[in-house]
Amino acid sequence: MSVIVRDTGFEAEDWNGDILDMPPDADPAECRAAIGKAEMIRVEFPSFSDGRGFTIARRLRLMGYGGRLRAHGHVIADQYSMARRVGFDEVEISDELAVRQPEAQWLRRADWRANDYQSRLKACA
Numbered sequence: 001m002s003v004i005v006r007d008t009g010f011e012a013e014d015w016n017g018d019i020l021d022m023p024p025d026a027d028p029a030e031c032r033a034a035i036g037k038a039e040m041i042r043v044e045f046p047s048f049s050d051g052r053g054f055t056i057a058r059r060l061r062l063m064g065y066g067g068r069l070r071a072h073g074h075v076i077a078d079q080y081s082m083a084r085r086v087g088f089d090e091v092e093i094s095d096e097l098a099v100r101q102p103e104a105q106w107l108r109r110a111d112w113r114a115n116d117y118q119s120r121l122k123a124c125a
Helices: 030-038 052-064 075-084 095-100 103-109 117-124
Strands: 002-006 007-009 020-023 040-045 068-073 090-094
Touching: 002 075, 002 095, 007 103, 020 030, 030 052, 040 052, 052 068, 075 103, 090 095
Parallel strands: 020 040, 040 068, 068 090
Antiparallel strands: 002 007, 002 090
8 A cells, every 4th residue: 555645744545547657767758648648647766865756757847747746656755845846746655654754754844835945045145
């Protein structure tokens, strides 16, 4: 099983449609036809230290993808605000990770717009 993390906290899976799974080494430009038909794209994170999924999400949004975008796998609470800033709508984590990093840890990062280091630097300039 898995847990869906959104700005409101932990939620149960509510998606029952098709999902386009993208591995971390995918090139969104090469998958343009499949992306255009997808209502949801799930980007795999094989390790919390593998940031390629963040780049994929940003590229998908810059290409105009407007569907639901989900990070899946080894994303940790500290990465939630970055995931939201690059374009992910939600994160899917394992039940085991949800036990190790409870909802309160994710909710601390839910105000992802306020925790933007670069924006705070621009305000000081």
